[in-house]
Structures are given as C-alpha cells and as structure tokens.
Amino acid sequence: MTEPERLGGISLSFPANEEDTVTTTSPKTLPRRLRRRLLEPKSPVSAEEIDSKLREADLRRQQYYESLSSKARPKMRSPRSGSIEELSQRLESKLNAAEQKRLSILEKELARLAKMDEARQAAKNGLEQRVEKERDELESKVEERVLKAEKNRMLLFKAMAQRRAAKRQRAAQSLMKKAVQETRYKESVRAAIYQKRAAAESKRMGILEAERRRANARLTRVFGAASSVRSQKEAERRKMKDRLEERLQRAKKLKAQYMRRRRGMDSCSSSRSETMRKNQVHLVRMLVRCWRRFAKYKKSTFVLARAYHELGINEKSIESVPFEQFAIQMNSVSVIQTVKALLDRLEIRLTLSKESNVENINHLLKHIFPPVRRGKSPSPMSKGEQNSPNSKMGYQKLKKIARYPARIFLCAYMIKQHPGAIFRGRGEHEIALVESATCLIREFELLVKVILEGPESTLPGNVSFVAQRPKKFRSQLEAFDKAWCSYLEGFVVWKINDAKLLEKDLAKTQESELSEVSKHTSSPKIIDSGLNQKTVKASSPTNRALFSETDGARESKAPADSHLPSSSSPSPGSSNLSPSLNSGSEAISTPNVVANSFDAALASENEVIVNEIVHDNSSNFGDSLDPNTGDTSNLQVRVKETMEKAFWDGVMESMKQSQPDFSWVIKLMKEVRDELCEISPKDWRQEIVQTIDTDVLSQLLASGNVDMGYLGNILEFSLGILLKLSAPANEEEIRVTHHKLMTELGEIVPTDGHSNSSYAVLMVKGLRFVLQQIQILKKEISKSRLKLLEPLLKGPAGLEYLKKSFSSRHGSPDQASSSLPLTKRWLLSVRGEAEREWKEHKDALSAVINNHSGSSGLPSTTMRTGGNVSSVSKVNTPSFPFPGIELSECKGETVDLLVRIGLLKMVSEIGGLTLETVPETFQLNLSRLRDVQSQIQKITLVSISVLILQQTLVSGNSSSIDMEAITRTCINRLYEMLDAKPDAGLSEIMETLSELLDSNDAETKKQVIANMLVKSLQAGDAVFTHVSQIIYLAIRAAVLAGNNTKRKQLVETMLRKIGAASLSDKVIEVSDILVLVATVSRSVHGLWYEELLKNSN
Incomplete structure (x- = not known):
C-alpha cells in the first residue's frame, strides 16, 4: 500500500438507521446504577440530594462527550511522498465528512440522552409518589395505633384509680374499726384502773384513819405521861422549896441566938452590930424585891427556856413541817421575841461566866449588820434630832450588836431541814454550813434540856455517874457558844459567796430600780459621742443601774446626798430575795464584798439595757422594764411578792398587839420623807422635812397621845407632793386611789374602836400606800429618762458601748x-x-x-396533696421594720x-x-x-x-x-x-x-x-x-x-x-x-x- 493510501486509510462506520442503533446499542435491562438506586431503601429524598445527583450526571455526560470528540480527531502524520496539496485536500475532505458525521452523532447522542433523562425523571417522579403514598399510609397506621394505645392507657388509669379508691376506702374502714376497738379497749382499761384506784383509795383512807386513831391514842398517852411527869416535878419542887424555907428559918433562929450571945458577950459593939444587921436585912429585902421584879418583868432563864420549849421548835418536830409553813412560823413576832429573849439571856450569862475570855466575833457580825444610818436631811431639824437625848440614847442602844441574833439562829433550823429551798447549789460551803447548823441545834437543845431538867438529863441511860460526869450549865453554854461561832462563820462565808450569785437575780426582780438614770436638775444635754458615756457606780447595795453622760472634763454627777434605803426598807420595790432576817433593830444587808463587786454587776445590767434598746424597734422600751408586766409565774417574782407580804404582815401583827411597836411607824415615816426628798426638787426639800418631823412624831407616840389629825395631815401632804410630781395623765388615777384609801381607812376606825393599835394599823396602811405610789412614780421617772437616752443609744454610741463592755468582759x-x-x-x-x-x-x-415575667403562669407544686393550691400572700412586708439599723x-x-x-x-x-x-x-x-x-x-x-x-x-x-x-x-x-x-x-x-x-x-x-x-x-x-x-x-x-x-x-x-x-x-x-x-x-x-x-x- 502506498504512503498516501496509508495516510488516508482512516474510516468510520455509522449506522444509517438511528432507531436500529438505539435498539441495538441500548441494553435490554436497566443499568446497574439505576438498579442500585431503585433497590435502595425507600426513604424521603431532599431537593439538595436530587440537585447534587443531577450535577453529577451532567459532569459524567460532559466527560463522555469529550472522550468521543478525542477519539474522532485524526492523528497528524508527516507526508512521506506525493503532493502535499493533494494530500491536504484529501484530508480536508475527509475531515469535513468526519466533522459532519461527528456532529450528527453528537446530535443523536444528545437526543438519546435527553430521552434517557426524561425516562429517568419519570421513574424518579414515580418513585417519589410511591414513597409519599407509603409514608402517608404508615402515618395513618401509626396514628391509629397511638389512639388505640391512649384509649387503652386511659382505661388502665381509670381501673387503677378505682382500685386505689377502693384500697383507700378499705384502709379507712380498717382504721375506723381499729380506732373503735382501741377506744373500747382504752375505756375498759380506764374502767378497770378507776375501779382499782377507788379500791386502793378506800383502802388507803381506812389505813390513814386507823393510823390517825393510833396517833391520837399515842398522843393522848404522851400528854398524860408528860402531865404526870410535870406534876411530879412540881411536887418535888414544892418539897424542895419547903425544905429550903425550913432551913432558912432555922438559920434565922441560929443567927438570932448567935447575935444575942454576942451582944451579951460584947455589949460595947451592940450598936455597930445592930447597924450591920439592919443593913443586911435591907440588902436581903432589896435582893428579894429585885429578884421578884426580875422574875416578873424580865423572866428567869428557866422561864424563858420553858417558853421556848412550849413553842415546839426542835429537831424532831420540824421534820414533817413544810417549808412555807415553817417560814411563816419563823417570821411570827411572838416566836422571834421568845427566841430573842432566851438568846439575850444566854449572852448575858456567858458574859458573866467568862468575863473577858469571851471570843470576839464582832468581825463576823459586822458582815451581817449594816452600820446604823443617820438622818441626812439638809434642814436644821435633823441636827437637833441628832443632838437630842432621846435620839442619842436610841442610837447607842441600836449600836450594840447582839451576839446571838434570833433570826440567824432560826435560820439554822431551815438550813438543816430544807437546804434545797435555801441553797442554790450544794457546794463545799453549803455542806459545811449544814453540818455546823446541825451541831448548833444539837448543842442548843442540850443546853435547853440542862436548864429545864438539870445536868443529869444529858447522860445516856446506860452510863453511870462514875463513868461520865454530867455536863453542867456553864460547860454546856460554852459548847453552845463554840458551835455558834462555827455556824456564824460558815453563815457569813455562805452569804458572801451567795451574794455574787444573787446580783443577777436581784437585777431581774428589781428592774424598776435597776433602770434608774442618774439624776439631772435640768434636761440632759445629749452629746452624740460614744467616748462621752460612762457608767456611774451605784451608791447602795439595792442594785440601782444609773447612766450618766459626760462632756470632756465636765461631768453631770448624781447628788451625793441622795437617799439610800436600807435593805430592810418596807417599800415593795426594794425588798430583797434572801430570807428576811430583820427583827426590830436587827437588819441584815448585803455584805461589804457584794458592795465591792457591785460595779461588775452594774456594768452587766447597763449592757443588758443598752442591748435591748439597740435591738428594740418600738418606742415603749421603758414599759418592758416594769416587773409587774412580766410573767407572774416566775419564781423570783413570786418570792419577791411573798417576802413583801411577809414583811407587811409582820409589821401589821406588831401593830395589832396591846402595846404596838411604834418604832415601825417612825421608820416608815422616815422612809417616806427621804424618798420624797430624793425625787423632789431642792426647793421643796426644806418644806418636806419641816412638815414630816419625825422628832415630834416620836415624842407623840412615846407619850401615848396619838393625834390622828396630825398623822392624817402628814399623809395628805405626802399625797399632795406625789400629785404635783406625777404626770397629768396619771393625776386622775392617783386622786381616785387616794379617795378609795381614805374611804377604806374611814370604814376601819368604827369597827376596831379608838385604841392606839387601831390608829397605828391605819397609819401603817396609809404609809404603805404612799410608799407604793412613790415606787410607781420612780418607775415612771426611770422610763422617761430611758426614753431620753434611746435616740443616743440607738446610734453609734450604743454600739460603741456594747463593744467596750464586751471587751472588758472577754x-x-x-x-x-x-x-x-x-x-x-x-x-x-x-x-x-x-x-x-x-x-x-x-x-x-x-x-x-x-x-419573673413568666413565673406567674406556672402552676404551684404541692407535696402529698394531689392538687394545686395557689396560696399567694396578700400582705406587703414593710421595707424597713427596724428604723434604727438598716x-x-x-x-x-x-x-x-x-x-x-x-x-x-x-x-x-x-x-x-x-x-x-x-x-x-x-x-x-x-x-x-x-x-x-x-x-x-x-x-x-x-x-x-x-x-x-x-x-x-x-x-x-x-x-x-x-x-x-x-x-x-x-x-x-x-x-x-x-x-x-x-x-x-x-x-x-x-x-x-x-x-x-x-x-x-x-x-x-x-x-x-x-x-x-x-x-x-x-x-x-x-x-x-x-x-x-x-x-x-x-x-x-x-x-x-x-x-x-x-x-x-x-x-x-x-x-x-x-x-x-x-x-x-x-x-x-x-x-x-x-x-x-x-x-x-x-x-x-x-x-x-x-x-x-x-x-x-
């Protein structure tokens, strides 16, 4: 083959019929890609997936076109022979033909692809419609199933609710049955218990009645034996007296014979002997007369001991006596006078027997008895009172301290029998005091037995006189004095230790006196400075809390001559919690140790008051300090009321006697005068002292000429002063109470007659009313002074004071x-x-x-209730409930x-x-x-x-x-x-x-x-x-x-x-x-x- 032929040997074969080509080239089955797509699970396809798949198909199609175009291009070869032009023409013609063929093929392929795309799109639409239909069917089926399940669930819920209701009903019925059974059982048990209690009570009453009869029989036998013993002793005493008279007559005869013989023997001294005989006879007569007078008025030691024995106060008789009854018996005036007379006689006998060898216990007695306070009124009348002979003698008499105070001695019985009611705890000092009190009681009862029955009564029955000699009166008296010294020392130690514990309790029960503020003649000038506040020391052991503001070097001090009531003050606001041990001139006050440690208690009380004012948001803080508004069930309040009542009962009892003790009237009158001087302005004090003249009053009462008009004028004057000092809001109330008092006093006079005792009782009642009104007025003054201090104490000064007090304590x-x-x-x-x-x-x-915006629509949630109770508070809370502190x-x-x-x-x-x-x-x-x-x-x-x-x-x-x-x-x-x-x-x-x-x-x-x-x-x-x-x-x-x-x-x-x-x-x-x-x-x-x-x- 020649070179041009080889170059032009490229040929392409295309089918003439396009349909045949399509039918022959197109597969009879779907492509694998389409089959795979159709076999995929039927799930809804989104638009984005479809778009992405279309883009991929266009890309594949474009690649396919490019591959086809590349296959149709001729390859360039270098010509080897022939004419270049001829070859180029031939190639050009072939290329044109190939181009046309290619274009036609492309058109056919595009048409085929378009048809295939339409088929694919149709298949896709059909598939989507089928998927949508199946999905709708499935949704309808699911909805039917859901409705059916909801219906079944409601039926099940209803059945469960019915079962729960039946279960609750059965539980309620069972609870009711059980409750009825328990009630019946309890009633039967109660009935059985009541029957047993009734039987036991009847049996107990029978036993008590039999015991009472036996006790009465024993008591009768004891009284008979005691009367027989007493009659025997009286007979023996009469026989002894007759024998003494006979011996005295024989002595007189012998003395007369001796004197006659002596006159005969010594005739020269006859005149002197006659004078001596007359003097002796006179002395004997004087001695007999003094003894008879002494036995008649002051009683002998035997008579005083027998009077004490008849009171029935001994170690055995007090065992069954309750504390309250025994305390009332101890506070009786007759009991105190009897015991005091016997103890004074024992003191005299001890002094005569031991002379200068008596143990000195004045240092212990000084802790018990306060020094006698003299009148301190500024008038000249007070000097005359001090210099008058009567007042001087009375002062010297009161100055003497008894060695055996009666009330302290009677406390020994209370300490021995009721230590729980006396002591706050049982420490070392309390146990030693109980032992010394027991020893004192034993020695005293032996001494009384020696006085009444003789020394032989102290020997036990199985001891002979040879083995042990009986205690004589002098030795037993010395033993009693030794036990008394030990008891008194323990008593003083206990009082000193107990006084520290009493300070806080005294402050709570005497809040009116503890809340007094230091006296200012004019309204105090408040200076907002925490450093200018000081706590003033209290001037008496009656626990008066005083506040005083200071301004640099200038301090407003309380008057130095303010009245200081004694611990035996009869005013209700100043009575102590400790048992009253005062009788006549005897008065027991807080020991000196308490006075020395009072500063700490005062600071503590001041801190409490400031703390309450800082935390209190009301304006009537002073009312909260009134003890009368507190809890009447508090033990301290009840003890205070009991002691006050006992004091006034004792005063009334001493006034109702045939010979009333007018010294109480004088003391109360002095108290009224001093209290009025304390709360009155200085200009009024002279008039108060001149009107309430205790010298004139004491002379009137001593002469027995009770001038009720004079006493009434004093009461009227005192109430008039109180009326002037009181607030106008309380004036009408004071007038009403005054009128009521006068009416009551007027009703008492006709019933009691016109004796001195009735007038004394009336005077004491009037003075008691005046003292009570004075205490109320002093509380009002304290409240007003606290209200003046509140604005200062609610600021930084109060916080600074609390900080200083806390620092001083901790x-x-x-x-x-x-x-x-x-x-x-x-x-x-x-x-x-x-x-x-x-x-x-x-x-x-x-x-x-x-x-906050959507919370109001939410339902409230309750626990174990099953319902929604939307309980929303309707009352708005104040923003600042405590105005003093934010x-x-x-x-x-x-x-x-x-x-x-x-x-x-x-x-x-x-x-x-x-x-x-x-x-x-x-x-x-x-x-x-x-x-x-x-x-x-x-x-x-x-x-x-x-x-x-x-x-x-x-x-x-x-x-x-x-x-x-x-x-x-x-x-x-x-x-x-x-x-x-x-x-x-x-x-x-x-x-x-x-x-x-x-x-x-x-x-x-x-x-x-x-x-x-x-x-x-x-x-x-x-x-x-x-x-x-x-x-x-x-x-x-x-x-x-x-x-x-x-x-x-x-x-x-x-x-x-x-x-x-x-x-x-x-x-x-x-x-x-x-x-x-x-x-x-x-x-x-x-x-x-x-x-x-x-x-x-």
Missing part, C-alpha cells in the same frame, strides 16, 4: 482564741458549708429574677455570711438553746433567739398541719377556691390558738382543724388527720424533714436577701413547694430579727470574728 480581740471558745467552735462548724449555701442562694435568686443584703463577705448562716443554723435546731451552748457574742440575746426558735417551730407545725388538711380536703374533691380560702383560715386560726395557748398540744390542734372539715364524715377525717399529724411531727419522718428543709431554705433566702426587692418573691417560691406561701410574712418577720441580731453582732464583735478566722487559718 478581753481584747488578740485574746479571742482563748476567751471565746464557744464562738470559735461555732464559726468553724459553719465555715465549711457557708460557701455552698451562698452559691445555692445566688442561683435561686438569679432564677427568680430571670423567670437590714442590708448580704454581699458574700466572709464575716457577714458566716454570722448569718451560723445564726440561722443555731435557731433551726430542734433542741432548745441554753447559755452553755450559745456563743459568747450572742449570750445577751439568748431570750430573743429562743423566741425566734419558737417562731420557726411554730411555722413548721402550722405548715405540716395545713399540708395534712390540704391532703384530706383534696381527697374529698374540694374546689380550688374553697381550698385557698380554707388554707388561709386554717393558718389564721392555728396562729390565734398557738398565741393564746403557748403549751397547746395535739388535742387543741385537732380541735382547730376539725372546725374546717365537713360535718358528714368529720370524725373519720379527724381520726385520719390525727394519725398523720402524729406521724408527721416525728423528727425522723420524711414529711417533717422535707418541710423543715423547705422552711430553712425560705428563711435562708430572706436572711441573705436582706432588703432586696425580690426577697418576698423568693420566699414565696420556696414555700410554694409545700403549699404554704401564705406564711411568707411570718418567715420574713423571723428573718428580720435574725438579720438585725447578725448586723448588730457584726458591728460590735467584728474584730473578734476576724481574729478567730485569722487564727483558724
């Missing part, structure tokens, strides 16, 4: 680790949980702030956070707070924290009760409106009942809840509520634990939120979990008190807290 902050162990332990116990609780509070507050929000500061959380945990405990467990920084607020603890427990009790009531009412299908109204009513009634009865029990709570139940099945619901309430109020119960935790979280939210505007909403959100949102006001009220206490404590004790936290690190 040392500087550097010593906090050793001086504040309870506070240190308390802070360390809270420190680990404070950060976690602060984080929880911030999360809860953020959630409330973020959900209740700010906690910002997360370490000290502030620890104090608030620790204080909340302290009051949230179930056990009561005591002084031994409370930190030292909160001991002044112990009563306030106890009140807060009581309020929290009350909130918990009301919440649980309301929760149980809601569950009971929901089970009865009550409406939501009725539920909300009943819930609010239940809360109000429960609080009213708990406020009226603080010690209310389960029966009172059930009675309150039963009033809100329907009358149809009230008994059944009441029994169910009672059982649930008893179970839920136990400490380990789930309901109690959950409710307590929710209340704790609500109070914590309020305490940490402070004055935040979202505080109430946060508290209601917490309480709504237990259906107690109506208690939000109560929770906020409790939290305000806690925030106030924490804020004050942080301001006062902040340095100590920081030091403790620093040392713990």
Whole structure:
C-alpha cells in the first residue's frame, strides 16, 4: 500500500438507521446504577440530594462527550511522498465528512440522552409518589395505633384509680374499726384502773384513819405521861422549896441566938452590930424585891427556856413541817421575841461566866449588820434630832450588836431541814454550813434540856455517874457558844459567796430600780459621742443601774446626798430575795464584798439595757422594764411578792398587839420623807422635812397621845407632793386611789374602836400606800429618762458601748482564741458549708429574677396533696421594720455570711438553746433567739398541719377556691390558738382543724388527720424533714436577701413547694430579727470574728 493510501486509510462506520442503533446499542435491562438506586431503601429524598445527583450526571455526560470528540480527531502524520496539496485536500475532505458525521452523532447522542433523562425523571417522579403514598399510609397506621394505645392507657388509669379508691376506702374502714376497738379497749382499761384506784383509795383512807386513831391514842398517852411527869416535878419542887424555907428559918433562929450571945458577950459593939444587921436585912429585902421584879418583868432563864420549849421548835418536830409553813412560823413576832429573849439571856450569862475570855466575833457580825444610818436631811431639824437625848440614847442602844441574833439562829433550823429551798447549789460551803447548823441545834437543845431538867438529863441511860460526869450549865453554854461561832462563820462565808450569785437575780426582780438614770436638775444635754458615756457606780447595795453622760472634763454627777434605803426598807420595790432576817433593830444587808463587786454587776445590767434598746424597734422600751408586766409565774417574782407580804404582815401583827411597836411607824415615816426628798426638787426639800418631823412624831407616840389629825395631815401632804410630781395623765388615777384609801381607812376606825393599835394599823396602811405610789412614780421617772437616752443609744454610741463592755468582759480581740471558745467552735462548724449555701442562694435568686415575667403562669407544686393550691400572700412586708439599723443584703463577705448562716443554723435546731451552748457574742440575746426558735417551730407545725388538711380536703374533691380560702383560715386560726395557748398540744390542734372539715364524715377525717399529724411531727419522718428543709431554705433566702426587692418573691417560691406561701410574712418577720441580731453582732464583735478566722487559718 502506498504512503498516501496509508495516510488516508482512516474510516468510520455509522449506522444509517438511528432507531436500529438505539435498539441495538441500548441494553435490554436497566443499568446497574439505576438498579442500585431503585433497590435502595425507600426513604424521603431532599431537593439538595436530587440537585447534587443531577450535577453529577451532567459532569459524567460532559466527560463522555469529550472522550468521543478525542477519539474522532485524526492523528497528524508527516507526508512521506506525493503532493502535499493533494494530500491536504484529501484530508480536508475527509475531515469535513468526519466533522459532519461527528456532529450528527453528537446530535443523536444528545437526543438519546435527553430521552434517557426524561425516562429517568419519570421513574424518579414515580418513585417519589410511591414513597409519599407509603409514608402517608404508615402515618395513618401509626396514628391509629397511638389512639388505640391512649384509649387503652386511659382505661388502665381509670381501673387503677378505682382500685386505689377502693384500697383507700378499705384502709379507712380498717382504721375506723381499729380506732373503735382501741377506744373500747382504752375505756375498759380506764374502767378497770378507776375501779382499782377507788379500791386502793378506800383502802388507803381506812389505813390513814386507823393510823390517825393510833396517833391520837399515842398522843393522848404522851400528854398524860408528860402531865404526870410535870406534876411530879412540881411536887418535888414544892418539897424542895419547903425544905429550903425550913432551913432558912432555922438559920434565922441560929443567927438570932448567935447575935444575942454576942451582944451579951460584947455589949460595947451592940450598936455597930445592930447597924450591920439592919443593913443586911435591907440588902436581903432589896435582893428579894429585885429578884421578884426580875422574875416578873424580865423572866428567869428557866422561864424563858420553858417558853421556848412550849413553842415546839426542835429537831424532831420540824421534820414533817413544810417549808412555807415553817417560814411563816419563823417570821411570827411572838416566836422571834421568845427566841430573842432566851438568846439575850444566854449572852448575858456567858458574859458573866467568862468575863473577858469571851471570843470576839464582832468581825463576823459586822458582815451581817449594816452600820446604823443617820438622818441626812439638809434642814436644821435633823441636827437637833441628832443632838437630842432621846435620839442619842436610841442610837447607842441600836449600836450594840447582839451576839446571838434570833433570826440567824432560826435560820439554822431551815438550813438543816430544807437546804434545797435555801441553797442554790450544794457546794463545799453549803455542806459545811449544814453540818455546823446541825451541831448548833444539837448543842442548843442540850443546853435547853440542862436548864429545864438539870445536868443529869444529858447522860445516856446506860452510863453511870462514875463513868461520865454530867455536863453542867456553864460547860454546856460554852459548847453552845463554840458551835455558834462555827455556824456564824460558815453563815457569813455562805452569804458572801451567795451574794455574787444573787446580783443577777436581784437585777431581774428589781428592774424598776435597776433602770434608774442618774439624776439631772435640768434636761440632759445629749452629746452624740460614744467616748462621752460612762457608767456611774451605784451608791447602795439595792442594785440601782444609773447612766450618766459626760462632756470632756465636765461631768453631770448624781447628788451625793441622795437617799439610800436600807435593805430592810418596807417599800415593795426594794425588798430583797434572801430570807428576811430583820427583827426590830436587827437588819441584815448585803455584805461589804457584794458592795465591792457591785460595779461588775452594774456594768452587766447597763449592757443588758443598752442591748435591748439597740435591738428594740418600738418606742415603749421603758414599759418592758416594769416587773409587774412580766410573767407572774416566775419564781423570783413570786418570792419577791411573798417576802413583801411577809414583811407587811409582820409589821401589821406588831401593830395589832396591846402595846404596838411604834418604832415601825417612825421608820416608815422616815422612809417616806427621804424618798420624797430624793425625787423632789431642792426647793421643796426644806418644806418636806419641816412638815414630816419625825422628832415630834416620836415624842407623840412615846407619850401615848396619838393625834390622828396630825398623822392624817402628814399623809395628805405626802399625797399632795406625789400629785404635783406625777404626770397629768396619771393625776386622775392617783386622786381616785387616794379617795378609795381614805374611804377604806374611814370604814376601819368604827369597827376596831379608838385604841392606839387601831390608829397605828391605819397609819401603817396609809404609809404603805404612799410608799407604793412613790415606787410607781420612780418607775415612771426611770422610763422617761430611758426614753431620753434611746435616740443616743440607738446610734453609734450604743454600739460603741456594747463593744467596750464586751471587751472588758472577754478581753481584747488578740485574746479571742482563748476567751471565746464557744464562738470559735461555732464559726468553724459553719465555715465549711457557708460557701455552698451562698452559691445555692445566688442561683435561686438569679432564677427568680430571670423567670419573673413568666413565673406567674406556672402552676404551684404541692407535696402529698394531689392538687394545686395557689396560696399567694396578700400582705406587703414593710421595707424597713427596724428604723434604727438598716437590714442590708448580704454581699458574700466572709464575716457577714458566716454570722448569718451560723445564726440561722443555731435557731433551726430542734433542741432548745441554753447559755452553755450559745456563743459568747450572742449570750445577751439568748431570750430573743429562743423566741425566734419558737417562731420557726411554730411555722413548721402550722405548715405540716395545713399540708395534712390540704391532703384530706383534696381527697374529698374540694374546689380550688374553697381550698385557698380554707388554707388561709386554717393558718389564721392555728396562729390565734398557738398565741393564746403557748403549751397547746395535739388535742387543741385537732380541735382547730376539725372546725374546717365537713360535718358528714368529720370524725373519720379527724381520726385520719390525727394519725398523720402524729406521724408527721416525728423528727425522723420524711414529711417533717422535707418541710423543715423547705422552711430553712425560705428563711435562708430572706436572711441573705436582706432588703432586696425580690426577697418576698423568693420566699414565696420556696414555700410554694409545700403549699404554704401564705406564711411568707411570718418567715420574713423571723428573718428580720435574725438579720438585725447578725448586723448588730457584726458591728460590735467584728474584730473578734476576724481574729478567730485569722487564727483558724
């Protein structure tokens, strides 16, 4: 083949018929790619997937066209021979033909591909329609199944509800049956117990009656034997007296014979002997007359001992006597006078027997008896009174101190028989005092036995006279004096130690005197500076708390000559708690050691008053210091009232005697005069002293001429002074009481006659009324002065004073680790949980702030109730309940956070707070924290009760409106009942809840509520634990939120979990008190807290 032929040998063969080509070239089956697509799972195809697949198909088609075009291009070859032009023409013709062929092929291929694309699109649309149809069918089937399942679920739920209702009904019926059975069983047990008690009571009464008859018989026999013994002794005494008379007559005869013989023997000395005989006869007659007068008026030692023996006060007779009855017997004037007469006689006998060898115990008696106070009125009349002979003699008489005070001696019987009522504890001094009192009583009774029966009575029955000699009167008297010295020393030591413990109790029972403010002639100039306040020392052991403001070098001091009432003052406001040991001129006051240690007690009382003013948000703080407004069941108040009544009863009894003791009238009159001088301006004192002249009064009473008009004028003058000094608001009340007193005194005079004793009784009653009015007026003055100090003490000055007082008691902050162990332990116990609780509070507050807009539409959640009770508080809490101190929000500061959380945990405990467990920084607020603890427990009790009531009412299908109204009513009634009865029990709570139940099945619901309430109020119960935790979280939210505007909403959100949102006001009220206490404590004790936290690190 030639070269041109080889070059032009390229040929292409294309079928003439396109349809044949298509039929021959197209496969009879679908391509594998399409089959794979059709076999894929029928899932919905998105538009993006379809677009991506179309783009891939276009790309493949374009690649296919390019491959075809590349195959149709001729390859260039170099011509070897022939003409280039001929070859080029030939090639050109061939190329043109090939190009045409190629174009036609391309057109056919494009048409075929277009048809294939249409077929593919049609298949795709059909597939999508089939998938959509199957999906619709499947959705309809699923919907039918869901409807069927919902119907079946509702049927099952209904069946379960019916089964639960039947189960509850069976449980209620079983509970009712069980309750009826238990009631019947209890009634039968009660009946059996009542029968047994009745039989035992009848048997006991029979035994007591038989015992009483036997005791009467024994008593009759004892009285008979005693009378026979007494008659025998009287007969022996008469025989002895007759023998002595006979011996005296024989002696007289022998003396006369001797004198006659001597006159005969010595006639010169007859005149001298006659003179001596006459002198001797005169002396004998004088001696007999003195003895008879002594025996008639002052009584002999034997008569005094017998009078004491007839009182029946001995070691055996007091064993069965109660303390109150024995105390009344000891305070009787006749008993005291009898015992005093015998003890004075024993003192005289001891002095005569031992002369200068008597042991000196004046140093002990001075601790018991105060120095006699002289009148200190500024008038010249007081000097005349001091210089008058009568007053001088009386003063010298009172100056002498009895060696054996009667009341202190009688206290030995009380100490021996009733130590629990006398002592506060049983320490070393108390035990030694009981032993010395027992020894004293034993020696005294032996001494009385020696006086009455002779020395032989001291010997035991089985001891002979040879083995042991009987004790004579002198030796027994010395033994008694030795036992008395030991007892008196123990008594003084006990009084000194006990006086320190009495200081706090005296302050509580005499709050009116402890709240007095230092005297100022004009209104005090208050300077707002904590450094310018000082505490003035009390000037008497009657515990008067005085405040005084100072201004640099200038101090306003109390008058130096203010009246100081003695411890035996008859005014009700100044009576002591210790047993009254005063009789006539005897008066027992607080020992000097108490006076020396009074400054500390005064500072403590001042600190208590300032603390109360700082924490008190009311304007009538002075009213809270009135002891008459306190709890009348307090032991100290009752003891004070008893001692006052005993004092006035003793005075009245001494006045009602045939010869009344007018010294009491003079003492009371002096007391009235001094009290009026103390509370009156200086210009009035001269007139008061001149009108109430005790010198003239004492002379009138001593002469026996009782001028009732003069005494009435003194009373009228005293009441007039009180009327001038009292407030205008109390003027009408004083006039009414004055008129009532005069009416009562006018009714007493005709019934009692016109004797001196009746006038004395009237005078004592009038003076008692005047003293009571003086004490009331002094309390009013104290209240007004405290109100003047309140603005100063509620500011920085009060906090500064509390800080200084705390520092003086517990040392500087550097010593906090050793001086504040309870506070240190308390802070360390809270420190680990404070950060976690602060984080929880911030999360809860953020959630409330973020959900504020949509939180109102959320349904409330209740526990174990089955319903929604939307109880929302309707009362707005005031923003600033304590105007003195701002209740700010906690910002997360370490000290502030620890104090608030620790204080909340302290009051949230179930056990009561005591002084031994409370930190030292909160001991002044112990009563306030106890009140807060009581309020929290009350909130918990009301919440649980309301929760149980809601569950009971929901089970009865009550409406939501009725539920909300009943819930609010239940809360109000429960609080009213708990406020009226603080010690209310389960029966009172059930009675309150039963009033809100329907009358149809009230008994059944009441029994169910009672059982649930008893179970839920136990400490380990789930309901109690959950409710307590929710209340704790609500109070914590309020305490940490402070004055935040979202505080109430946060508290209601917490309480709504237990259906107690109506208690939000109560929770906020409790939290305000806690925030106030924490804020004050942080301001006062902040340095100590920081030091403790620093040392713990």
